[in-house]
Each structure stands twice: as structure tokens, then as C-alpha cells.
Amino acid sequence: MKKELILETINITKNFFGDKSSGVNNITLLIPKGKITGIVGESGSGKTTLLKLLAGTLVPDSGEVFFHQELLPDREKNRQDVHRSIKFLTQDNYEMDLQSTVWENVRDGLAESEQKFETKKVSEALTQWSIRHLHDQVFGKLSGGEKQRVTIAKALISKPEVLLLDEPFNQVDAHYRESLQQDIRDIVAGQGVTAILVSHDPAELLSMADQLVVIKEGEIVESGSPEDLYESPQLLYTALILASGTQLTPTQAKVCGVSTKRGSVVVYAEDVKVSRGLSNNWMVNKILFKGIYEELIVEYKNVQLRVLNRSKGKYKIGSKVSVSVKKYHEFGRWS
Numbered sequence: 621m622k623k624e625l626i627l628e629t630i631n632i633t634k635n636f637f638g639d640k641s642s643g644v645n646n647i648t649l650l651i652p653k654g655k656i657t658g659i660v661g662e663s664g665s666g667k668t669t670l671l672k673l674l675a676g677t678l679v680p681d682s683g684e685v686f687f688h689q690e691l692l693p694d695r696e697k698n699r700q701d702v703h704r705s706i707k708f709l710t711q712d713n714y715e716m717d718l719q720s721t722v723w724e725n726v727r728d729g730l731a732e733s734e735q736k737f738e739t740k741k742v743s744e745a746l747t748q749w750s751i752r753h754l755h756d757q758v759f760g761k762l763s764g765g766e767k768q769r770v771t772i773a774k775a776l777i778s779k780p781e782v783l784l785l786d787e788p789f790n791q792v793d794a795h796y797r798e799s800l801q802q803d804i805r806d807i808v809a810g811q812g813v814t815a816i817l818v819s820h821d822p823a824e825l826l827s828m829a830d831q832l833v834v835i836k837e838g839e840i841v842e843s844g845s846p847e848d849l850y851e852s853p854q855l856l857y858t859a860l861i862l863a864s865g866t867q868l869t870p871t872q873a874k875v876c877g878v879s880t881k882r883g884s885v886v887v888y889a890e891d892v893k894v895s896r897g898l899s900n901n902w903m904v905n906k907i908l909f910k911g912i913y914e915e916l917i918v919e920y921k922n923v924q925l926r927v928l929n930r931s932k933g934k935y936k937i938g939s940k941v942s943v944s945v946k947k948y949h950e951f952g953r954w955s
């Protein structure tokens with residue numbers, strides 16, 4: 621069945637200095653309705669610029685953005701009903717009033733027609749986002765995580781069609797972060813909201829997104845389902861950005877028992893098995909505690925490998941171990 625599209629960009633370019641060195645170049649992107657699209661890329665690759673173009677707060681130098689197959693108007697010049705349907709949650713809370721209370725800020729997210737139900741709606745939103753106890757606090761004095769929750773409550777109170785999320789959970793603690801992620805998933809699944817999520821956390825994107833778009837130097841270089849991009853990345857860039865792993869030259873790969881004719885190999889930490897075996901050539905150099913598992917850095921002949929180890933405490937720094945690589949990804953010299 622054909623997916624219904626809600627937003628489309630056709631060959632959009634936005635440069636800040638008249639050349640391709642900043643912003644985004646020639647981006648064509650189709651956003652399916654009622655799904656989560658994740659955008660991933662290194663710092664400065666153009667993710668926020670793309671979100672601003674989708675929100676209408678930036679206008680492309682060339683190319684077009686369509687919302688429900690109609691040209692998206694410039695938000696600054698011409699604030700229209702369509703802009704109420706597209707909510708942009710930024711890291712800088714620019715739509716929030718720092719001097720007003722939490723209650724007033726969330727209430728301001730209501731459309732005029734909804735204001736007669738103000739008390740009920742604001743009260744429900746404060747409960748849903750666990751910020752009821754903050755209702756009379758001044759927004760500007762809240763912690764970063766509290767501000768993010770209030771901003772999300774305000775954005776969602778008027779039931780937008782599209783939610784553009786720029787690092788929405790980066791200030792929230794791990795426990796609350798998971799429950800916010802689940803809330804966003806529920807809103808997408810239950811209310812048919814479309815979300816576009818920019819995050820630096822690969823685990824967050826892999827677990828939340830239905831489709832992932834990889835951006836490098838202002839261009840889309842790869843896209844697909846999170847599973848496909850993680851399991852079979854076409855580009856070295858994608859593998860390094862999505863997974864915790866080690867990049868090896870062909871000579872270094874040989875030390876790990878991997879033979880390749882291509883330019884480089886990436887071995888994900890989860891695909892390396894360590895044991896106390898026969899050869900025990902490798903030495904545990906570092907142990908990084910990760911909570912429910914640990915990551916070991918093991919070394920042999922000046923080659924270091926990252927290993928995901930679920931048997932915490934089994935090895936110590938200096939332990940001698942055997943290593944086997946179960947799976948690896950090969951890339952051409954220029955990918």
C-alpha cells in the first residue's frame with residue numbers, strides 16, 4: 621500500500637554563505653504521515669537547518685517544501701493555520717515565555733477556539749507530562765529537564781499534526797528520558813501524529829524511528845529502516861555514527877583474523893567475542909562500565925578492539941584473552 625505523505629521537500633538548498641560549505645544542499649525527502657523519521661549526522665551536518673526548513677522558519681534558496689501537497693508558507697512573514705499544525709521543539713525554548721508560569725506557558729499553546737476548555741485541558745496536559753507540581757513556577761527558573769517537559773506539553777496541547785523535535789530529551793535524566801520517548805511513540809501510534817526527530821543518541825534513533833535519514837555535509841547520503849542501516853550500512857560514515865565499534869585498516873583487520881581487499885573494516889563491539897582460550901594473545905587495556913554491560917578495550921600488536929561484554933567483572937585490566945570476530949562490515953576506500 622502506498623504510504624500517505626505529509627511533508628515533502630524537493631531539491632531544497634539553503635546556504636548561509638553563498639556556497640555549499642554551510643546549511644543543506646539539494647535535499648529531497650519524503651515524510652510519511654503517522655511515522656517517526658529520525659535524522660542523524662555529525663555535528664554541523666545540517667540537521668537543524670533541515671528541521672527549520674520543514675517548519676517554515678527558514679525559506680530555501682531553491683527547491684520547495686510541501687505540506688499536504690501545498691507549498692509551505694514562510695512562517696515569519698505569514699503565520700498561518702498550517703503553522704499551528706507543525707510544532708517545532710528546539711533546544712533553546714524560543715517559543716516559551718521565561719517570565720510566565722508553567723501553567724500560563726502551557727495554556728498559551730491552546731488555539732483560541734479551545735480556550736473555553738482551558739482549565740481542563742491544561743490540567744490534563746500537566747498531569748500527562750508529570751509537571752502538575754510545577755504549575756505556578758516561573759518557566760525561566762526551571763531546570764533544563766523540567767523546561768523540556770513543559771515545552772513538550774505546550775507543543776502537544778493543541779494536537780499538532782507534525783512534531784519537529786530537535787534533541788528534545790537531551791537534558792532529561794535517563795529514567796524520564798525513556799518515559800518521554802515512550803510517550804512520543806504512543807502519541808504517534810495513538811493519535812497519528814508525525815514526528816521528525818533529530819538526536820545525537822544512536823540508541824534513541826534506532827529504537828524510535830520508523831525511517832532514518834543520514835546527513836553528511838548538508839546532503840542526504842543514506843536512508844532506510846533503522847534495522848537495515850544498522851545491520852548493512854552502505855557507508856563507513858553511517859556505521860561509525862550508528863554503532864559502537866572499531867574502524868580498522870586491512871592490515872589491522874588481519875591481526876583480528878579478518879581478511880579484506882577493501883579500504884576499511886568496521887567491527888561492532890557486539891560482534892567480538894572474548895574468552896579465556898588457547899592463545900590468549902590479547903590484553904584487556906580498559907574497562908568502561910556501561911550499567912547492565914561493560915565495554916572492554918582489548919589490544920594485540922598495537923591494534924585495539926572495542927568489545928561488548930555482558931559477563932561483567934569476569935575480566936580485569938591486564939587479563940589475557942582470546943578474541944574472535946563474528947561479523948564485520950567492509951567499506952571501499954572512499955565510502
Ligand SMILES: Nc1ncnc2c1ncn2[C@@H]1O[C@H](COP(=O)(O)OP(=O)(O)OP(=O)(O)O)[C@@H](O)[C@H]1O
Pocket residue numbers: 636641642643661662663664665666667668669670
Ligand atoms: N544562521 C546561520 N548562519 C550561518 N551559518 C549557519 C546558520 N545556521 C547554521 N549554519 C551553519 O550551517 C551548518 C549546519 O548547521 P546545523 O545547525 O544545521 O547543523 P546540525 O547538524 O544541526 O549541528 P549540531 O548537531 O551541532 O546541532 C553549520 O556549518 C552551521 O555553522
